[in-house]
Amino acid sequence: MSMHKYVVAVVDDDPRLLESLEDLLESAGYAVRGFPSATALTGAGLSGLDLLITDIGMPGFDGFELRDLVNRERPDLPVFLITGRHEIADQIRARAVESFFCKPFDGQALLAAIARALHQ
Amino acid sequence: MIAALRRTPAALMVVTLAVGLAACWSTGTLFGVLAPLGALFLYARGYWLLPLWIGLLIAFAASALVALLYPGAIRDAALSLGAFVAVAACIGLLLWSDPSRSGRWPAAAQRREPGQQDGLGPVSEHSAIHPDDRPAIAQAAAYAFWTGVPQVTSYRLRQPDGSYHWTELRAEPGYGVSVDVDAMVSRPDDRWTVAESLGATVEAVKAAKVIESLHGKAWAFDAMGKFTYVTPAAQVAIDMALEDLNRRLGEREFIDGGEAGWMRGVHPDDVDRAASTLRHCLKTGEPWNIEYRMLRATGQYVWHRISARPTRDDEGRITGWFGTSIDIDVYKKTEAALRAREQHLEQLIDTVPAMIWSMTGAGHPVYLNRRMMEVTGATTETVTAPDGSLTLKKMIHPDFLDLAERTFAKSVMTGVPYAIKYLQRRADGSYRWTETRAEALRDEAGKIIRWYGVSVDIHDLITTQTELHLRKQELTRLVDLVPSFLWRLTPAGAPNFFNRRFIDFLGLDEGNHEQSQTEQYAAALKAALHPDDAGRVWAELHDCLNSGRPFAMRYRLRRHDGVYRWMDGRAEPLLDEDGSIIQWHGLSHDIDDQLRVEDALRESEQSLRQLVETLPALIYCAAPNGDPIYRSEKLREFLGFGLGDKDEDGSTRLAGTLEAIIHPDDLPDVKERYGRSLATGSPYAMKHRLRRADGAFRWVETRTAPMRNVEGEIVQWNGICFEIEDQVRAQEALTLTQERLARAAQAASLAELSASIAHEVNQPLAAVVANSHACQRWLTSDPPNLERAQKTVERIIRDANSAADVVGRVRALFRQTVEARSLCQLDTILYEARDLMSEEATRRRIRIEINVEAGLPPLALDRIQIQQVLVNLIRNGMEAMESAQRGALHIQTMRSGAFVRTEVRDMGEGIGAPDKVFEPFFSTKSNGMGMGLAISRTIVEAHGGRLWAENNEDGGATFLFTLPVEAKADHDR
DSSP: OOSSOOEEEEEOSOHHHHHHHHHHHHHTTOEEEEESSHHHHHHHOSTTOSEEEEESOOSSSOHHHHHHHHHHHOTTSOEEEEESOHHHHHHHHHTTOTTEEESSOOHHHHHHHHHHHHHO | OHHHHHHOHHHHHHHHHHHHHHHHHHHSSSGGGHHHHHHHHHHOOGGGHHHHHHHHHHHHHHHHHHHHHOOTHHHHHHHHHHHHHHHHHHHHHHHHHOGGGSOBOSSGGGOOSTTOOOSSOOHHHHTTBOTTTHHHHHHHHHHHHHHOOOEEEEEEEEOTTSOEEEEEEEEOOSSOOSSOOOOEEEOTTOOOOOOSOOGGGHHHHHHHHHHHHHHSOOEEEOTTSOEEEEOHHHHHHHTOOHHHHHOBOSSSOGGGTOOBGGGGGBOHHHHHHHHHHHHHHHHHOOOEEEEEEEEOTTSOEEEEEEEEEEEEOTTSOEEEEEEEEEEOHHHHHHHHHHHHHHHHHHHHHHHSSSEEEEEETTSOEEEEOHHHHHHHOOOTTTTBOTTSSBOOTTTBOHHHHHHHHHHHHHHHHHOOOEEEEEEEEOTTSOEEEEEEEEEEEEOTTSOEEEEEEEEEEOHHHHHHHHHHHHHHHHHHHHHHHSSSEEEEEOTTSOEEEEOHHHHHHHTOOTTOOSSOHHHHHHHHHHHHBOHHHHHHHHHHHHHHHHHOOOEEEEEEEEOTTSOEEEEEEEEEEEEOTTSOEEEEEEEEEEOHHHHHHHHHHHHHHHHHHHHHHHSSSEEEEEOTTSOEEEEOHHHHHHHTSOSGGGOBTTBOHHHHHHHHHBOTTTHHHHHHHHHHHHHHOOOEEEEEEEEOTTSOEEEEEEEEEEEEOTTOOEEEEEEEEEEOHHHHHHHHHHHHHHHHHHHHHHHHHHHHHHHHHHHHHHHHHHHHHHHHHHHHHHHHSSSOOHHHHHHHHHHHHHHHHHHHHHHHHHHHHTOOOGGGEEEEOHHHHHHHHHHHHHHHHHHHTEEEEEEEOTTOOOEEEEHHHHHHHHHHHHHHHHHHTTTTTOEEEEEEEEEETTEEEEEEEOOSOOOSOTTGGGSTTTOOOOSTTOOOHHHHHHHHHHTTOEEEEEEOTTSSEEEEEEEESSOOOOTTO
16 A cells, blocks of 8 residues: 555445445545535546546436546546446446446456556 | 421521520510520531621620720620620630531531531531521530430431432530440421410520520420420420320329329339429429439430429519420439449459558558458458557557558658568458558659558468478478488489588588589589499499489499498489479488498308318208208218208108218117207217218218207207218227337336336445445455444445345335225325435435325325335435425325325426326436336326326426325226
8 A cells, every 4th residue: 555545536326335335445545535426526626536436327417427527627537437227237338348337346346447547 | 396497507597596586575685696696606617607706706896895985874785795795705616616516427428628627517517407407406416515415316408409408417425425325316207396375484485495505405384384395306305295295194283293294204213203393393483403214215214304493473473484404314324334333343342352452642541442351350440540540450460560560651651662471460360471562642743642552361372381491491301311312313414403411421512603503513423433433333324314214323432531432322213294304313322331241241251151161071050850951062072962962752851861971880870869969959979980972981970069049949950070080090090009009118117117126226235245345355454444344334234124125115016906005194104205205305405395285085095105106206306406405395285176186396407308207218317216207107097096297387397196085996907
């Protein structure tokens, strides 16, 4: 563990999943900032973030929109998408996107992917 | 004898000389000479006359000279002679100077000397007349002069050969009388006598002869009344000789009351009076003056004026009487004629149908004719004021009195003719219109001597005139008031009369006197006629004027304000007895409004018809018994035949029509239901197949309703028929689609449901997995973070339970059994749902307000399912308000008919498509109990209610669902 802690932002409208992701990421030594919606994240600002994990299905500002926004603002910022909708997951997975996880996801695999993304 | 004497100048001269001398001798005066002197004058002509006058002049001059020179007895004698000469000269002058006094010679042969004066007594003639006849001629002339009765006397005229021929002299008066008088004719053979002895009457006879010489007839009788002398001509005239006159006709003498012969010659009515007065005079010596009718020889009684005077001797005893009788028949007849004429005039005046009156020049009434008195009841007295002047107070109506009196006074003063009309009083007290005119009669000097006036009753005239005037006024008013335009044309077509309304309509200025009225009217008419109509109107009018056929047209006339109005003009000729046109009487009626109404009606009707004909429907009408009376064009086209085409014997039009057009399978039903509607008046509606013109049957929907009048009786049936073939086909297609859709929806719902369930379960599962990894890391870290691991484990338990809950709820959701339903209060479920969501609401800073109507009935519900719906809707609403991060969610529950209605109203941004939100796959929510609105709708509908969404007017959306009060278990679902 280096002295520098990577800051990971998590956006999910389900507080239970938000809690569990914060717990998991903190257990892996990341600094976690949880947001219940995309609006809450954009309100707080993207600066200081090293990685973003967002749920896709959220009322209003959904995960895809948030990713597109972040890609414009901070093209360097890796964005991980998670969803509970398997029909969406099927479509995305067909395009072999690595930064995509389907609920329930494997915590170790998620952490490994995050670590890879941060160290690229 | 006298007649013979008269006819012979020489004899006359001798006799007159003898008589004159005898008179001179008997009276002791010279006056007897007057007779021969008179006779001389009677016959003197030419150079005979001059010595006569010279002699008389010398005698007169000598007498005057002697009377001047010698006083005493000689002077007296000279004076006497002078007077005698003067009288003689006068007689001569009378006889000579006036030829008209004498008769005319009846025979033309007698006028031997042209320019010689006609008449009796020319000297040249005198010698030609037999001397015996000369006195008679003189007497006849004198008598004619005095009496005016023409005297016809025969006398002997000496012929150039010295012989004498009887000829006739007619002596006529010089003045004309308007009476018819027979001439008195004497003949030479007339019988007359002289007395054998004159007795004491010598003096009387002498006097008689003097008189005779003066006026032709005289007589004398003695104191007893016995005639001693009668002028022969007189005897001839009455055809009585002396003997006849004196003949005693009874025992007694005349003087004693007996009858004498002369009395036979007196008119029976007059004879007694004549006789008695004569007897009286004879006895008393009073002069006898009498008039009576004497029988003339011609058989006529002729009026005579008789006068007799006595002669007396020295003792005063009556010695005899002399007298004369003058034929006053002419006078009497003239008088009678005058009287008759006067009477006639009076009758005329009295019978003329006019009231005639006269007044003095000063205006004093003097005469009213009888008619005037009868008609007005006035008399001269009533119209005369006390001072003699005229007063009209009792004659004239008080209203006119002043005017009449003033006019009258003016006329009297100035002499201008008087003329006035006034109401004059009648005898019965009424007043009648009378016209009075008067003009003055003036004397030669121009002074008014009389006013003659006439009053004519003009009451009937005036009242007729007044009546006529009133009638005319009334007619004029009528003509002007008639709400039409009346006009009149001459046979040539020139307008010569417009009534007031027409003049006002055209705005004619009648003050224009430069043109004649006809020209003005013609110009106005020409100007007012609409240019588009003028041609045909004038042509038609011209044609009518020529042919005499009535005129009737519609055309436009310009009103005074410039607006053209439609007129209905008509005119007919007025014919006289022989059929020629006197004038044309016309009437124009303003039909503009009417036309507009008609146009509007026509347009309205046309538009309605167009509406009916263009409506995409088949329209028909039927009589109250159902017989078709109208079919729209579209219906006719559809059926391919008209109204009467299916009429057949023995079948009503209705039955024939129905059988022809209704599908045999539908016919009994249609007949039965249509018949029922016709019988009861209830509207008819049915779907059946209708035969089209090409023979194909098409589905139609027919609806018919009765049209009723104000009494409520059915007057007509109006029907409409829609072709619903397409609709029926579409319905069939729709049904198929719906079935396919239902199956698809079922499949879709399952997929959605499973996806939802998966999502619901995945959420807590994902949390559990993530927490498990975290826990593992906390435990495997060096040193192990037990505290965090503990906390994480708690979360794992919580989330796992949550997943189990989901499974439980899914189970409950599909536990669609009625047994699960129980009567429960909806508000209780509502409050439970709110409690479930309160934590989340607090976190989202959203207030949940609940408003439940009191006294809602308990409903038969599946408590868990309805709670799930409510939680779903509440979460849905809160999520909608997420961006606001505050606000209130209003939940309201109330009774709505047979349902209880619940509204969940949020203050979010609303929803794009309120119906789409219920569709499968619409929702992309990934958290919470998001089983989707589709599941909620399924639940509500399973309860017999409905779930839908609406956008609020003031923003946000409202989700509403109803639940039936009496839940009908829908076992089939």
